[in-house]
Amino acid sequence: MVRLLEKRQRTGSVLTIFAIASFSLHVLVLLLFIFQGLNIRQLSLRKPPNFVQLIDGKPVGNIDDLAREPEAIRRFISKTMISMFTWSGTLPPQNIEEVANPKSDLGILIRTSQGSSQKISTSTWIASFALSEDFRKGFLSTVAEMTPPEVFSENPNQVMTSQLIIKRVYPPKQIAPGKWRVGMVADLIQKNRVGGEKLVTPFNKDFLVRAVDYFGNPQADNGTDLQKAIYSVRTDKLEIYEIRNLCLLDGYNNLNEDNLKQCGARQTSDSFIK
Template sequence: MVRLLEKRQRTGSILTIFAIATFSLHLSAIFLLIFQGINIRQLSLRKPPNFVQLIDGKPANLPDVERQPEAIRQFVSKTMTSMFNWSGKLPPQSIEEVTQPQADAGISISTLRGGSQKVSTTSWIASFALSEDFRKGFLSQIAEMTPPEVFSNNPRQVISGQLAIKRVYPPEKIGLGKWRVGMVADLIQKRQADNRTIVTRFNKDLLVRAIDSFAEPQVDNTTVLQKAIYSVRADQLEIYEIRNLCLIDEYNNQNQDINVCGNRQRTDSFIK
């Protein structure tokens, strides 16, 4: 009888140890799954690295707010040149359209004075390089500046416009991920019939800041305009303010410096 009781006690002890060990393994597995889940969530929330194309065309993995000075200058030049590209033609999307471009019907924009006027499609696409709070007012003023004759089908009335950039100053860092870039340029409008030209000085200070990267669009599910907009934002920079640029000497003086214009307050109009 005593041996039978001892055998039952030994069996009960082994089952108890086995149950405790199994429970401990299950508990460890639960904690391991929770730990892995937390790590996976942190990875999903982590911002992807910013790959910025340098002057030589090679990509560089830079910190979130760092940009190469020449890349900033090229961004400013490309954006402002596209903004004032009033050719009356759409950007070519094929080899055939390079030699036979399609007419640009323009895009209607509500103006600050009320009503609506048209901007070129190139200007509208380039405006996505601006911050969202600045873009609407900027486009409104571009619409007021753009001659309706840009979209005319009458060759004797057609007017074209382009921005001739004379100089873009090296970016001056004004904060974390923010720069000020001076630009000296002329806005040239030409009537095609008689080559009559109007030249307006366009000397501006542009405030630029770094922006976060974003996912690439799905090629099969995007339109031509959407692809163009993604291309504009791919530089991971945006212009968030434009001010008048004051010069000590004439703009054709290569030794000129940027002069402080009063207290450099922001004005409602970016046109000098």
């Protein structure tokens, strides 16, 4: 009887130790899961690393989230404005077949300040996502008013095209942390595709640009070509939040603070101002 009691006590002690060890192990695993969950949450809330383009086009990490390379800013302005004001009546080719036989651009209807609806090119609409949201709507309304309806004409004898020829983009001048002013001298050339008649309009503008965050397309693999194009516009982590007429008092070579102050009185009502 005594031996039987001792055996039961030993068995109970082993079970108790096993239960305590198992409970401790479960608590430890739970703590590890909590710690790992907190780390994952911190990673999900962390901003994506900021990249800027160098002159050779290679992205490098930058410690300052608001810093951008001057050449990257100038390329951003040039690329955006060329896409904004190049109207060919056709869509950008997506494959080799469309290079030879491009699809017609049906345009996108935009309501103008007069209350009517006019078309802008699809490339203009996509490029407009490089503008700040509060400035974009009014700017598109202005572009719609200056876009000839003949751009979308089905009659080949009436089709007009437009191209922005950039002569110079001035070095960006920082006006605040993460904000720059960039002057551009260009000509907007509208041409009749058949007759070859040209209309050249000076397009000299002063751009106010700022650094912004960028979040990638969460459905990059399943997105349409249009969605991918829109997201690609924001990859430069820059946006234009104001456009003014650029006053050139001394040719194309003198863009200083004194001249810009004198130009302030010459701004007209047709300026692209927010």
